[in-house]
Amino acid sequence: MAGAQTQAMLEKMELRQSYRNVWHTDLTNAVAADLPWCCLSLWCGPCVSYMLRRRALYNDMSRYVCCAGYMPCSGKCGESRCPEVCLATEVFCCFGNSVASTRFLLQDEFNIQTTQCDNCIIAFMFFLQQLACICSLVACIVGNSELSEVAHVISCMSNLVYWTVCSCMQVIAHPLLIHVSSGIQVIPFLIKTHNLAYIALQTSDAAQGGDGQEGRHVEHHVCAPDAADVALVNVRACE
Structure with missing residues (x-):
């Protein structure tokens, strides 16, 4: 079973390499893209992670699985009985995984x-964490005070990079998830600038049309990095 889960995760990782859409911004520009949200994600990271996961699930907590199904513990923590408590536990105890x-x-x-x-930034974060762990172990075994100070400095650097990368990841996800809350469906597509734009489809019941058929009012919100590319189109789709 564990081998099958590992194989499935590896296949998903390989599949992500063929994805064509990209985020509206990358990790290097996340702070400049939304400084207030970055500060909020830095100082209140678990709370922001909780809110973003709820939005990613379209506020339907019956769909919640621990770590979104990507970890060995997923589906084995009694999430279906109390998903809100399980999500709160996840974001506070396993913040990075969340x-x-x-x-x-x-x-x-x-x-x-x-x-x-x-990928390079994330790999550098993992490298610093592993290096800090190794240096701390060596300093503990050898008992050298200077090596302990070096290990402490590397550990501080590792923590700084870790919290910065996590907050930037949440900044990147925030604009997209604004449009998936309250039952709004989001469909991504590529534009010429190779940034992620998205269409938020919001449906509501409409009055009967002239043909006597019941219809739905659909608003297409086309969001793009360039304000000139933003458009709003209203259409009526008969069912």
């Missing part, structure tokens, strides 16, 4: 790839 799981969930749903620059 942020990464929401990111993976959005990538798989909207076919969003990770840029090479983002």
